[in-house]
Amino acid sequence: xxxxxxxxxxxxxxxxxxxxxxxxxxxxxxxxxxxxxxxxxxxxxxxxxxxxxxxxxxxxxxxxxxxxxxxxxxxxxxxxxxxxxxxxxxxxxxxxxxxxxxxxxxxxxxxx
Amino acid sequence: xxxxxxxxxxxxxxxxxxxxxxxxxxxxxxxxxxxxxxxxxxxxxxxxxxxxxxxxxxxxxxxxxxxxxxxxxxxxxxxxxxxxxxxxxxxxxxxxxxxxxxxxxxxxxxxx
Numbered sequence: 064x065x066x067x068x069x070x071x072x073x074x075x076x077x078x079x080x081x082x083x084x085x086x087x088x089x090x091x092x093x094x095x096x097x098x099x100x101x102x103x104x105x106x107x108x109x110x111x112x113x114x115x116x117x118x119x120x121x122x123x124x125x126x127x128x129x130x131x132x133x134x135x136x137x138x139x140x141x142x143x144x145x146x147x148x149x150x151x152x153x154x155x156x157x158x159x160x161x162x163x164x165x166x167x168x169x170x171x172x173x174x175x
Numbered sequence: 176x177x178x179x180x181x182x183x184x185x186x187x188x189x190x191x192x193x194x195x196x197x198x199x200x201x202x203x204x205x206x207x208x209x210x211x212x213x214x215x216x217x218x219x220x221x222x223x224x225x226x227x228x229x230x231x232x233x234x235x236x237x238x239x240x241x242x243x244x245x246x247x248x249x250x251x252x253x254x255x256x257x258x259x260x261x262x263x264x265x266x267x268x269x270x271x272x273x274x275x276x277x278x279x280x281x282x283x284x285x286x287x
Contacts, residue, residue: 072215095273106179106265106278107218152217156273162208162233163276165217 066090067155069166076143077174084138084169086153091134093155097163098127098138101150110151111138143173177201181266181279188256188286196251196282198266206269207249208276211235211262218265224249225272256286 069086076082086096097112113120113127113136120127124141140147153166182197200207208223210233220233224243238260240252249268253260263283267276 067217069217097275104280106267106280108278109275162220162223162272165210165219167215167217 066164067153067166069153069169071169072167073170073172075172075174078144080143080173082140082143082147082171082173084151084153084171085135086137086155086166087133087135088155089134090155090157090164092157093164094158095156096127096129096136097154097156098125099152099154099165101152101168103149107152140171143171145173145175147171148173179266179268179277179279181264181282183282184280185283186285188253188284190256190258190286192256193252193254194256196253196264196266196284198249198251198279199247200249200266200268200277201247202268202270202277203246204268204270204277205246206272206274207243208233208267209239209241209249209251210265210267212265212281213262221251221264253284256284258286260284261286 098110099107100110101107111122111125115131126139129136151169154163156163179200209221210218219235222241224230263281266279269276
C-alpha cells in the first residue's frame with residue numbers, strides 16, 4: 064500500500080524551464096516531508112524538506128509548496144539546468160520515532 | 176570522512192545462493208536501515224536498527240536477515256536468493272530516527 068503517491072514518473076524540460084513534481088499523501092500523522100535527489104550510480108541525498116506549519120520553503124533554485132488541506136506537496140526547480148537531471152523522490156515521516164515512506168520517484172531530464 | 180560505505184557495488188548470484196551485503200558508517204549514527212529500490216516503486220524499507228543489538232522489520236523483510244553487533248556495521252543477509260530479490264540495495268544511517276538520513280552508494284544485485 065503506497066502511502067505517498069508521486070507524479071509524473073518521468074519529466075523532460077528544456078534548460079531554463081520550471082519542472083514541477085507532485086506528491087500526495089494519505090496519512091494525516093505525517094509531519095515531515097523531504098525531497099531526495101539521486102544521480103545515476105549514487106545513493107539518494109537530501110535536497111530540501113518542509114514541515115506542515117509552513118506553505119512554502121525555498122533553498123536556492125528549489126522550492127517546496129505544501130497544501131495541508133489537500134494533503135499534497137510539490138517540488139519546483141527554477142531556471143533548471145542540465146546538471147539537475149536526476150531522479151527525485153518525495154518522502155514523508157510521522158512524528159518522532161517513525162520511518163520515512165518514499166514516493167515512486169520521478170526521472171527528470173533537463174535538455175541543454 | 177567516508178560516510179556510509181556499502182560493499183560490494185555489484186553482485187550476481189544464482190538462485191538459492193546466500194550472501195551478505197555489507198554496510199558500515201563512521202558517523203557514530205544510532206539509526207541504520209536497508210532499502211531496496213525497484214523501478215516505479217521508490218525505496219522500500221527492508222529492516223532497520225535503532226542501536227546496537229536492536230533490529231526490527233520494515234515493509235518488505237521476507238527473505239532477508241540483519242544483525243547489529245556494533246554501532247558501525249549493519250550487514251544484510253540473503254539466506255536463499257531468489258530472482259525477485261534482483262534490485263538495487265541502499266543502506267542509510269542517521270544520528271537519530273528523526274534526523275537526516277545519509278545513504279550509501281548502493282549495491283546492484285542480480286539473481287539469475
